[in-house]
Amino acid sequence: MSTKPLVYYPSPNLNQASVAVVQVDGDVRALVKDLAETMYANSGIALSAPQIGDRRRVVVLDVSESRNSLLVLVNPEIVTRFGQQQMHESCLSIPGVYEEVQRADRIEVQASDRRGAPLYFKASGLLSSVIQHEIDHLDGILFVDRVEA
Ligand code: ZN
Numbered sequence: 752m753s754t755k756p757l758v759y760y761p762s763p764n765l766n767q768a769s770v771a772v773v774q775v776d777g778d779v780r781a782l783v784k785d786l787a788e789t790m791y792a793n794s795g796i797a798l799s800a801p802q803i804g805d806r807r808r809v810v811v812l813d814v815s816e817s818r819n820s821l822l823v824l825v826n827p828e829i830v831t832r833f834g835q836q837q838m839h840e841s842c843l844s845i846p847g848v849y850e851e852v853q854r855a856d857r858i859e860v861q862a863s864d865r866r867g868a869p870l871y872f873k874a875s876g877l878l879s880s881v882i883q884h885e886i887d888h889l890d891g892i893l894f895v896d897r898v899e900a
Contacts, residue, residue: 753785753788754785754788754789754792755785755786755789755803755804756803756804757789757793757802757803757843757844758801758802758803758804758844759844759845759846760842760844760845760893760895762844764801764804765801765802765844765888765891765893766891766893767801767806767891768889768890768891769799769800769801769806769807769808769888769889769890769891770806770807770808771807771808771826772807772808772809772825772826772863774867775825775863775864775865775866775867779807779809779825779865780865782800782805782807782809783809783811783823783865785803786798786799786800786803786809786810786811787811787813787821787823789803790811790813790843791813791818793843795843796812796813796814796881797810797811797812797813797814797881797882797884797885798810798811798843798885799885799888799889800889801888801889801891802843802844802888808825808826808827808889809823809824809825810823810824810827810882810885810886810888810889811823811824812824812878812881812882812885814877814878814881823864823865824860824862824863824864824870824882824885825862825863825864825865825867826862826863827860827861827862827882827885827886827889828860828861828862828886829855829858829859829860829882829883829886830858830859830860830861830871831858831859832855832857832858833855833856833857833858834855834856834857835853835854835855835856836853836854836855836856836876836879836880837851837852837853837854838851838852838854838877838880839851839852840852840880840884840894842884842893842894842895844893845893845894845895848895850894850895850898851898852880852884852894852897852898853897853899854879854880854883854884854897855879855883856875856876856879857873857874857875857879858873858874858875858879858882858883859871859872859873859874860872860873860874860882
């Protein structure tokens, strides 16, 4: 477990689609630990594997005030989207940029957890926006790409 260097915009690595995890094994759990440690070390609320140079579809999030509610999503997918919301977003890979982004308000998410068990849950508000931002990373999309000109 170690803190990894972040990949910064405009690295072309941030524009590549990531690859589905076939099996949640020890190697994936090591990636999860690296992601979590790097996210917390950088005071982030979320981090995706491509942001530390790994092209597997894994993200970690913690939107809690207490910074002790780690959520791990392997192969996350948004099953349904409802409504719209605008949030100011930032990104550890694009320091100093804050932009308002329009996204779905409520979503239903399917994923696996860090043990490979299936997850299915609803999210709204900040968590919903953050999950959409992170899944975008797995698809090679940055939040600045979604800002309307
Ligand atoms: Zn980001």
